[in-house]
Each structure stands twice: as structure tokens, then as C-alpha cells.
Amino acid sequence: MPVLPPETLHEWNLSPAEAVALQSRLASRVVLEDRFAPVRRVAGVDIGFEDDGATTRAAIVVLDWQAGGPPFEVVEQVVYREPTRMPYIPGLLSFRETPAALGAFARLETRPELVMVDGQGIAHPRRLGVASLLGLWLDLPAIGVAKSRLCGRHDEVGDTRGEQTPLVHKGEVIGTVLRSRTRVKPLYVSPGHRVSQAAALEWTLRFLHRTKLPEPTRLADRLASRRDASGRR
DNA sequence: GCGACAG
DNA sequence: ATCTTGTCGC
Numbered sequence: 172m173p174v175l176p177p178e179t180l181h182e183w184n185l186s187p188a189e190a191v192a193l194q195s196r197l198a199s200r201v202v203l204e205d206r207f208a209p210v211r212r213v214a215g216v217d218i219g220f221e222d223d224g225a226t227t228r229a230a231i232v233v234l235d236w237q238a239g240g241p242p243f244e245v246v247e248q249v250v251y252r253e254p255t256r257m258p259y260i261p262g263l264l265s266f267r268e269t270p271a272a273l274g275a276f277a278r279l280e281t282r283p284e285l286v287m288v289d290g291q292g293i294a295h296p297r298r299l300g301v302a303s304l305l306g307l308w309l310d311l312p313a314i315g316v317a318k319s320r321l322c323g324r325h326d327e328v329g330d331t332r333g334e335q336t337p338l339v340h341k342g343e344v345i346g347t348v349l350r351s352r353t354r355v356k357p358l359y360v361s362p363g364h365r366v367s368q369a370a371a372l373e374w375t376l377r378f379l380h381r382t383k384l385p386e387p388t389r390l391a392d393r394l395a396s397r398r399d400a401s402g403r404r
Numbered sequence: 405g406c407g408a409c410a411g
Numbered sequence: 412a413t414c415t416t417g418t419c420g421c
Contacts, residue, residue: 219411220412259412261409268411290410300410321410359410381421 172282190263191297197307198298206365207284207312211237212246213378214283215387216275216305217395218268218290220255227255227268229275230395233283234387241380248394251275262321264290265301272305285366285374286313287387292363292371294338294346296322306364313363314371315346316388320359328357335372347372352383 185193215232230250234243251274257267268290291300292315300321306313323340325348332353338346338361346361349372362371378385384392 217411218412222413224412259411264410295410315410317410319410320408322408 172276172279185266187260187263190266194263194265194295194297194299197304198293200307201293201298201303201363202365203293203362203367204365205312205367205370207370210284211235212281212283213285213287213374213387214279214281215385215389215391216272216286216288217388217391218272218301219395221252224255224259226252227271228252228395229268229271230391231272231275231279232387232390232394233279233281234390236285241386243378243386245390247279247281248390249275249278250394251278262296265299265304268301269304269308272301273308276309283311286311286363287374287378287385288313288315288363289317289384289388289392291315291317291321291359292346292361292366294321294323294340294359294361296340298345300361300363302361302363306366312365314366314374315359315361315363316375316385317359317361318356318384320348330354344368349375351379351385352381355383358383 218229232248233246238244288302292302302313302315323338325338326336334350337344348357350357
């Protein structure tokens with residue numbers, strides 16, 4: 172799908188302090204209301220690192236929601252790698268991950284109506300996790316589904332599948348802590364962009380099958396870790 | 405000042 | 412994140 176040149180993001184070439192300031196500015200543009208086109212194709216995104224961090228790898232799996240499931244029909248999938256440009260700094264992970272994710276989207280033929288990302292949405296100190304930055308950049312509805320907490324506090328979640336409790340940071344509800352599987356570490360679900368808090372949770376629940384992760388993210392995760400992941404399929 | 409800290 | 416085999420559960 173057509174995407175602004177990822178290079179633009181690299182060219183920001185920001186110091187940590189500048190990146191922090193930019194996050195705050197961009198966060199003001201995040202939309203927390205449902206602004207969807209009818210959802211048919213949903214993209215699951217997973218970004219990870221190889222070679223001790225030297226390489227960034229982004230995997231995308233596009234599912235057809237209207238075709239029914241589970242199992243959901245896989246419409247397209249892409250794995251894309253490029254040299255890592257920035258170190259890992261808590262709170263600035265999105266700058267490290269997003270360039271590769273944009274490279275992967277640029278190589279995707281399908282334009283999804285919804286994006287689900289492995290990482291935080293607004294459940295971030297400055298309300299701009301990877302899912303928000305990616306959603307803004309692509310101008311698509313995006314949801315963050317993280318496997319652990321970055322910031323905020325919450326009550327203990329019941330240990331049974333389906334139980335949930337709000338994630339609160341500085342008096343704001345920034346997400347939902349969701350027990351996706353009984354006796355398994357909970358997920359941290361938050362809106363990325365163009366999605367309400369309620370819809371972010373609803374879509375996540377809709378894609379939850381028997382596993383800890385919702386299907387889009389789970390399949391992207393799995394695709395990323397395949398030995399023969401040579402690109403497309 | 406002391407911890408915490410997405411992937 | 413990643414390094415890794417077996418093992419338990421659906």
C-alpha cells in the first residue's frame with residue numbers, strides 16, 4: 172500500500188529530548204473516537220529485533236474479517252528487515268520500530284481498514300506508543316495490544332479468561348488490562364488512533380480465540396519467528 | 405534520590 | 412527483543 176517514505180522518519184534524526192517533545196506534539200493529533208470505514212481486512216503487526224538488535228524485523232499478516240472465522244482467512248503477509256537505526260530507550264521504542272513497520276506496509280498490496288499492533292497505543296507516558304505513531308503515519312484506525320505494561324497502575328486482574336480492569340495513568344484511563352487466558356499474564360489493550368477505548372477492547376475480544384494473543388497479532392508473531400521467513404507469501 | 409522501564 | 416527443549420493443555 173502507498174506509504175510516505177519511511178526515510179522521512181529516519182531523517183528526523185532526533186536526540187532523545189527532541190523525540191520526547193515530538194511525541195507530545197504528535198499525541199495531540201491522536202483521535203480517540205471511532206473513525207472507521209467498514210472493517211473487512213485487519214492487519215496484525217509485530218516488530219522485533221535480530222542479530223543482537225542490529226536488524227529490525229517487521230511482520231504483517233492481513234486477515235479477512237468479513238469472510239468469517241476463526242480460522243480467519245489470510246489475505247496477505249509480509250516480512251521486512253532493515254538495519255536498526257536507534258537504540259532502545261524506554262518510552263522511545265516507537266522510533267526504533269516504526270521505520271521497519273512502514274517499510275513492511277509499503278510492500279503490502281492490501282490496504283487494511285484496521286491495524287492491530289504488538290505494543291502500546293496511548294498507554295504511554297506521553298500517550299504515543301507504537302500503535303499510535305503507526306496509526307497516525309498510515310492514517311488508519313489502530314489498536315495497541317501489548318504483552319506487558321509500560322506505565323500506569325491497575326488493580327489485580329481476576330485470573331480467569333475475560334476478566335479486565337482499567338489501566339490508569341495520572342488520573343486518566345489509558346487502556347484495559349485484559350486476562351486473555353486463564354492464569355496467563357494479562358494483555359494491555361489501548362487505542363492507537365481513530366479508535367475509542369471501548370472499540371479497542373471489543374475488537375481485541377473479537378479476535379481472541381484460544382490463545383493469549385488475538386489472531387492478527389498472534390499470526391504476525393508466528394510469521395516473524397519462522398525460519399524460512401524470506402519475505403512474502 | 406530511587407526504582408520502573410512496550411520491544 | 413533474543414538465547415532454547417521439553418512439556419503441559421486444548
